[in-house]
Amino acid sequence: MVHILYIEDESEIGNWVTKDLKERGYDVTWLKSGENAEEYLATVDIAILDIMLPGLDGFSIGKRMKREMQNFPILMLSARTAVEDKIEGLSFADDYLTKPFHPDELAARIDVLLRRFQKNDDILEIQHLKIYTKDLRIIDKNKEEEIQLTGKQYYLFQYFIRHLNQILTKEQLYEGVWGETYIEGDKTLMVHIRYLREKIEENPGKPIIIETIRGIGYRVKQ
Known part of the structure; x- marks a missing residue:
């Protein structure tokens, strides 16, 4: 399910939007602000963002998301119709739909984005690990057993996978996982x-999976 x-x-x-999308068969997580929105990226398939939000606006949230996951579809859904708003939105987002709108058009645009970003590489293999990236299930291919991660282990490995092949400093890792x-x-x-x-x-x-980069930090390399 999407x-x-x-x-x-x-x-x-x-x-109204949440009810309509659920009736069309989508699973929807509805938030009223963008606080901690990046935490959902590993478990969702697409984001729909309003612009005028309490705290961070939709532009800032969307740009953060794209920095975290470049190949993640974002649809801006806003009452702001000015050309400059659309231009700013489309500088990072993948579509921009203005209110009012017909629910059929929203559903059609979602389908288009999902097809455009459809992935055939949801399975990642690193050494003896087979990793299902959608839900971060990890299988030990040698033992044919699932490896269970708990708490911060899960979020830490998730952060490595989102930044595969990148050398990450201790500062980046701590801020990305602990938020401090x-x-x-x-x-x-x-x-x-x-x-x-x-x-x-x-x-x-x-x-050999989590490499120590002496004097800098760590890296998970495929």
């Missing part, structure tokens, strides 16, 4: 990486 992240602060419109500024000397990240390696590495003492 999972839609829908961000709209107006209750009347949000209820890294303090030099804090052992929290190092401890969690050790626990994660114990789950996914064949030889945690000589890791």
Whole structure:
């Protein structure tokens, strides 16, 4: 089932759109603000964003999403019809639909974006791991067993997979996973990486999946 992240602060419109999309067979997560919206990226297939929102506006949220996952479809849905708004929206988003709109048109545009971004590479293989990227299920191919991650292990590995082949600093990892500024000397990240390696590495003492880049940070390389 297609999972839609829908961000709209107006209750009347949000209820109507959410109800219509669910009746069409979509799974919808409706948020009234964009706070922590990036946390949903790994579990949804498309985002529909209003522009005028409390806190961060839809433009800022959408740009953040694209920085996190470039190949993720975003549809702007807004009452703002000015050409300059559309131009700004389409500078990062993949479609822009103005209110009022017919629900059939919204559904048609969603379908077009889903076809355009349809992936055939939902399975990622790294060393002895087979990773189903949609729900981050991890299979040990040698043992034919699923590897269960818990808590921060899951979010930490998810962050590595979203930034595959990139060298990530300790600061980037800590801020991306814990949402706080890294303090030099804090052992929290190092401890969690050790626990994660114990789950996914064949030889945690000589890791080949989560590489240590001396003096910089870490990398997961395909």
